[in-house]
Amino acid sequence: MAITINDIAKKAGVSLATVSRVLNKSPHVSDTARRKVEQAIREFNYIPSAYARGLSRNQSNIIGVIVPEITNPFFSEVITGITEIGDKHNLNALFFNTDESIDKERRALRILQEYRVRGLIITPVTGENRYDREYIQLFENLNIPIVLVDRDIRNSDFTGVYFDDYAALFKPTSLLIENGHKDIVLFTGNPDHIVSKRRLEGYCDAFSAHQMAYNPKNLIPCDFSMESSYNLTRKLILDHNLPTAFIGMTNMLSLGCLKALYEFGISIPDEVAFVGYDRLDVQDVFNMHLTLVEKDAKEMGRKATELLYDKIMGKKTSTRTILTPQMFIRGSERFPSSDPNLRIF
Amino acid sequence: MAITINDIAKKAGVSLATVSRVLNKSPHVSDTARRKVEQAIREFNYIPSAYARGLSRNQSNIIGVIVPEITNPFFSEVITGITEIGDKHNLNALFFNTDESIDKERRALRILQEYRVRGLIITPVTGENRYDREYIQLFENLNIPIVLVDRDIRNSDFTGVYFDDYAALFKPTSLLIENGHKDIVLFTGNPDHIVSKRRLEGYCDAFSAHQMAYNPKNLIPCDFSMESSYNLTRKLILDHNLPTAFIGMTNMLSLGCLKALYEFGISIPDEVAFVGYDRLDVQDVFNMHLTLVEKDAKEMGRKATELLYDKIMGKKTSTRTILTPQMFIRGSERFPSSDPNLRIF
DNA sequence: TTGAAAGCGCTAACAT
DNA sequence: ATGTTAGCGCTTTCAA
Numbered sequence: 001m002a003i004t005i006n007d008i009a010k011k012a013g014v015s016l017a018t019v020s021r022v023l024n025k026s027p028h029v030s031d032t033a034r035r036k037v038e039q040a041i042r043e044f045n046y047i048p049s050a051y052a053r054g055l056s057r058n059q060s061n062i063i064g065v066i067v068p069e070i071t072n073p074f075f076s077e078v079i080t081g082i083t084e085i086g087d088k089h090n091l092n093a094l095f096f097n098t099d100e101s102i103d104k105e106r107r108a109l110r111i112l113q114e115y116r117v118r119g120l121i122i123t124p125v126t127g128e129n130r131y132d133r134e135y136i137q138l139f140e141n142l143n144i145p146i147v148l149v150d151r152d153i154r155n156s157d158f159t160g161v162y163f164d165d166y167a168a169l170f171k172p173t174s175l176l177i178e179n180g181h182k183d184i185v186l187f188t189g190n191p192d193h194i195v196s197k198r199r200l201e202g203y204c205d206a207f208s209a210h211q212m213a214y215n216p217k218n219l220i221p222c223d224f225s226m227e228s229s230y231n232l233t234r235k236l237i238l239d240h241n242l243p244t245a246f247i248g249m250t251n252m253l254s255l256g257c258l259k260a261l262y263e264f265g266i267s268i269p270d271e272v273a274f275v276g277y278d279r280l281d282v283q284d285v286f287n288m289h290l291t292l293v294e295k296d297a298k299e300m301g302r303k304a305t306e307l308l309y310d311k312i313m314g315k316k317t318s319t320r321t322i323l324t325p326q327m328f329i330r331g332s333e334r335f336p337s338s339d340p341n342l343r344i345f
Numbered sequence: 346m347a348i349t350i351n352d353i354a355k356k357a358g359v360s361l362a363t364v365s366r367v368l369n370k371s372p373h374v375s376d377t378a379r380r381k382v383e384q385a386i387r388e389f390n391y392i393p394s395a396y397a398r399g400l401s402r403n404q405s406n407i408i409g410v411i412v413p414e415i416t417n418p419f420f421s422e423v424i425t426g427i428t429e430i431g432d433k434h435n436l437n438a439l440f441f442n443t444d445e446s447i448d449k450e451r452r453a454l455r456i457l458q459e460y461r462v463r464g465l466i467i468t469p470v471t472g473e474n475r476y477d478r479e480y481i482q483l484f485e486n487l488n489i490p491i492v493l494v495d496r497d498i499r500n501s502d503f504t505g506v507y508f509d510d511y512a513a514l515f516k517p518t519s520l521l522i523e524n525g526h527k528d529i530v531l532f533t534g535n536p537d538h539i540v541s542k543r544r545l546e547g548y549c550d551a552f553s554a555h556q557m558a559y560n561p562k563n564l565i566p567c568d569f570s571m572e573s574s575y576n577l578t579r580k581l582i583l584d585h586n587l588p589t590a591f592i593g594m595t596n597m598l599s600l601g602c603l604k605a606l607y608e609f610g611i612s613i614p615d616e617v618a619f620v621g622y623d624r625l626d627v628q629d630v631f632n633m634h635l636t637l638v639e640k641d642a643k644e645m646g647r648k649a650t651e652l653l654y655d656k657i658m659g660k661k662t663s664t665r666t667i668l669t670p671q672m673f674i675r676g677s678e679r680f681p682s683s684d685p686n687l688r689i690f
Numbered sequence: 691t692t693g694a695a696a697g698c699g700c701t702a703a704c705a706t
Numbered sequence: 707a708t709g710t711t712a713g714c715g716c717t718t719t720c721a722a
Contacts, residue, residue, distance in 0.1 A: 002403075002461075004699055015709045020701060028707060045486060050459040051399035052699030055714045058347075060396075071421045079415055083442055087449075092456055095440045097428055104432075111437055114395040116347070141390065226630075255630050262631045281626055285571075285600050286607045349715055360693045365717060373691060397715030400698050 003046045011040040023048060054116065063091045063308060064112035066105060066122040067149075070097040073281055074251060074297045075123070078149060081301020082121060089309050091118065100125045109138065119145040119308045124153055126193055126224065145311035147304045152194050159311065161304045161321045165195055168293045169202030169247070170209075171327050172275040175291070176245045177210045180335040181273060183243040185218045185236065187229045187253045199249055199277070218243060222253070229256030237264050244336055248276035255280065269334040277325070289331040299323065348391045356385040368393060399461065408436045408653060409457035411450060411467040412494075415442040418626055419596060419642045420468070423494060426646020427466060434654050436463065445470045454483065464490040464653045469498055471538055471569065490656035492649045497539050504656065506649045506666045510540055513638045514547030514592070515554075516672050517620040520636070521590045522555045525680040526618060528588040530563045530581065532574045532598045544594055544622070563588060567598070574601030582609050589681055593621035600625065614679040622670070634676040644668065 005023075009016040014033050021029045022037040029037075040046070054060050065082055067075040079095070086093050094115060096108035102125050112120060120142065136156045139146055148160030169186075176184050186203055189196045200219070207214040222228040229248070236242055237260060246261075248254025254276035261268065268274050268290075275291045283290045303321060310317050350368075354361040359378050366374045367382040374382075385391070399405050410427055412420040424440070431438050439460060441453035447470050457465060465487065481501045484491055493505030514531075521529050531548055534541045545564070552559040567573040574593070581587055582605060591606075593599025599621035606613065613619050613635075620636045628635045648666060655662050 002699095006699080016700080017702085017709055017711095018707085021708085024701085030707060033707080047455065047458045049400065049461065049699055050456075051396045051403075051405075051461065052714090053701075054396035055394070055400050055716085056699080056701040058396075058714060070415075070424055071418065073416065073418070076416045076421050080442065093440075095438075097425065110392065111395075113392045116394060116396065259630050259632075282630065285604050285627065287604075347715095351715080361716080362693055362695095362718085363691085366692090369717080375691060378691080394715055397698090398717075400700085401715080401717040403698060 002049070003044045005046075005048070007044060008037060008040045008046055011044065012036040058116070060116055060118060061091055062094050062115055062117045063305075063312075064096070064108070064115075064117045064120040064122070065093045066096045066098060066108050066112075066120070066124075068098050068100045068123055068125050070095075072252065074150075074278060074295070077297030078123075078301035078304075081298040081303075082305045083301075084298075085302050085305035085309070089305075091305075091309070093121075098125050100127070102127055106138070109142065113142065117144060119147070119312050121147050121149055121304050121308055123149045123151050126151065126190070145308055147308045147311070149300060149304050150195075154194050157319055159307055159317055159319055159321075161300055161307065161323065163295050163300070163325050164322050165198035166202040166205075168277050168295075168325050169199040169249070170206045171202075172247060172277070172291065172293055172333070173203045173206035174209065175327070175329065175333050176247070176273060176275060177206060177212065179273070179333055181245040182212065183215065183218065184245045184247060185220060185243040186247045187220050187222050187232060187249055187257070189222060189224050189249060189253070191219070191221055196249070203247070224250060224252060226252040226256040226259070229253040230260050231256075233257045233260035234263075237261075237266065242266070242272055245273035245275070245333070248274065248278075251276070251278040251280055254278070255282075258282070268332050269336060271336055273334060273336065274332045283330075291328065291330045291333040293325045293327045295325045296323065347394070348389045350391075350393070352389060353382060353385045353391055356389065357381040403461065405461055405463060406436055407439050407460055407462045408650075408657075409441070409453070409460075409462045409465040409467070410438045411441045411443060411453050411457075411465070411469075413443050413445045413468055413470050415440075417597070419495075419623060419640070422642030423468075423646040423649075426643040426648075427650045428646075429643075430647050430650035430654070434650075436650075436654070438466075443470050445472070447472055451483070454487065458487065462489060464492070464657050466492050466494055466649050466653055468494045468496050471496065471535070490653055492653045492656070494645060494649050495540075499539050502664055504652055504662055504664055504666075506645055506652065506668065508640050508645070508670050509667050510543035511547040511550075513622045513640075513670050514544040514594070515551045516547075517592060517622065517636065517638055517678070518548045518551035519554065520672070520674065520678050521592070521618060521620060522551060522557065524618070524678055526588075526590040527557065528560065528563065529590045529592060530565060530588040531592045532565050532567050532577060532594055532602070534567060534569050534594060534598070536564070536566055541594070548592070569595060569597060571597045571601035571604070574598040575605050576601075578602045578605035579608075582606075582611065587611070587617055590618035590620070590678070593619070593623075596621070596623040596625055599623070600627075603627070613677050614681060616681055618679060618681065619677045628675075636673065636675045636678040638670045638672045640670045641668065 005016045005019050009019045018033050019037050022034050069075055098104040105125050146158050148158050220232055222232055246257050248257050266272055277293045279294045282288055307317050350361045350364050354364045363378055364382050367379050414420055443449040450470050491503050493503050565577055567577055591602050593602050611617055622638045624639045627633055652662050
């Protein structure tokens with residue numbers, strides 16, 4: 001059995017209450033007592049039990065973090081932001097990866113409850129029937145502070161941190177239009193998804209704002225995987241239905257699209273233009289001159305954690321925090337053949 | 346205050362011992378009792394406290410996982426492997442990211458001890474004085490099963506899962522030599538690092554095996570960052586000291602090197618050849634015909650977790666498990682100008 | 691099959 | 707400033 005507070009008390013010749021005080025940095029301890037206790041702790045290599053402490057305090061200093069896809073660089077960046085701020089406030093994060101499975105999400109929530117976590121930062125899975133009253137209940141029943149990240153839960157009023165999805169599509173779509181594009185393909189993901197909706201609105205409004213109509217055929221539903229946009233882009237190529245520009249609505253959708261273009265040797269922007277939403281590793285590594293509307297994932301993690309901390313501390317916080325992604329114009333948006341010398345790949 | 350086992354017992358009209366038995370799936374409970382208890386649990390939405398349970402059992406079903414760099418795709422893949430097997434054995438993982446900081450590593454270990462974790466999977470930070478007796482003690486003092494991942498701790502005999510680093514460099518170096526290369530630059534990382542050492546040996550032995558001598562100038566020490574290999578490659582280019590081939594010894598070192606080559610428009614393999622060790626996202630996405638010796642990170646995570654589970658269950662396990670990375674020859678290894686049509690970028 | 695009761699290691703209220 | 711003591715919510719003997 002491990003060393004307990006009792007052993008320390010005995011060794012130091014004080015009561016266990018005094019040891020507890022030293023442990024919790026109470027000021028009401030004499031220097032002599034403190035020294036003796038600290039000495040004993042060191043000697044015995046004593047480490048307090050989180051369980052005993054948690055039980056008697058009936059709370060932890062753990063926060064739950066649930067992400068849908070840890071291998072997505074966006075989320076691993078978010079996580080670094082979360083731990084950065086978590087460390088600062090002495091909150092440990094218990095991570096769960098759901099792989100977009102609602103089942104895994106449920107299990108994660110269950111475990112977090114068992115651990116009586118102080119709060120929860122979550123990007124909920126995307127899925128059909130996730131907007132039921134029942135789904136929202138799941139979270140409300142937790143009865144702990146919650147901060148949503150990047151994905152909203154419809155009809156709920158949880159605190160959340162989001163990017164301005166409307167602007168994120170409005171800006172690049174406008175840019176493309178102003179470069180002469182009319183035929184702009186957008187892989188929409190599931191268009192019923194709330195995030196998709198805002199982005200779609202941005203796309204459509206950009207056309208209206210320029211007194212133009214978009215071609216509904218260019219809005220292509222898909223799931224959110226790289227696989228999906230890869231196959232759809234391939235199909236467009238094989239059917240000779242290439243537009244003059246693509247918009248990648250997420251990093252995964254962008255990658256799939258780029259992969260297909262690259263595979264067929266279709267160069268950007270000589271033959272087709274491309275702009276994407278969300279940072280892309282390939283851009284970071286190769287400076288491929290891809291025009292991107294970039295999200296600062298780490299900042300999102302930081303912000304979410306600060307908000308959660310405030311809520312835990314009982315502060316009132318705003319319901320929605322909107323971060324503005326910035327557009328970096330690098331060349332890939334140009335109209336085909338407008339500059340045959342600029343070749344991204 | 347939350348619902349406790351007592352509330353359930355009262356509601357169900359049984360003793361708390363019976364409730365506990367139901368919770369723990371003990372067979373010695375009558376069907377009637379079980380039904381009543383389960384009913385009460387559902388009604389009250391009762392969730393047992395991990396703290397109370399942990400305290401009375403004096404152990405958890407948590408394993409600690411410490412990685413040095415969660416944004417490195419290699420480690421996020423490892424993590425998915427770990428959770429996959431962890432789920433299977435009902436082990437929850439408490440993750441920590443050290444950012445290669447020994448200080449953060451220490452803090453993580455401390456917290457894991459507070460939580461009385463059942464075992465630990467760790468990739469220790471790289472660092473100068475990490476081979477001291479004192480460092481090893483740190484881990485031995487934990488007194489729990491430990492599995493090392495990808496990085497050894499010298500002079501220790503912890504169980505670990507590694508890739509065959511020797512072969513990982515021997516094979517591609519030989520390949521390059523057989524393609525006519527003599528002037529092969531290798532960024533070695535810290536050559537005192539045990540992992541680097543094995544890889545270096547592979548490089549050197551490949552030359553001996555072909556009755557050739559390598560040029561010591563081509564072994565370039567650096568730290569393990571992308572930044573580092575980027576700058577060094579840049580320097581070689583600017584100094585007109587380009588070799589005929591580069592070997593990327595890690596994914597980060599590869600990326601830095603590729604970035605510099607791309608930036609200067611130096612094409613592979615027309616002007617210089619390249620082979621790397623470890624998978625590269627750019628290859629996955631763009632099929633860039635990069636010849637790589639690829640590690641299966643997910644498999645490594647799985648294997649490590651299985652080993653840890655065995656150790657927790659008291660089984661004897663082998664000390665070192667060596668996974669063999671596979672070499673995929675895709676074209677980037679060819680001797681410059683041997684095929685001017687093959688242009689990777 | 692069930693229940694009573696001790697105890698896991700700590701905190702916090704109270705007393706001194 | 708320090709000690710005593712009563713829990714915190716559960717598991718686990720032991721007895722019935």
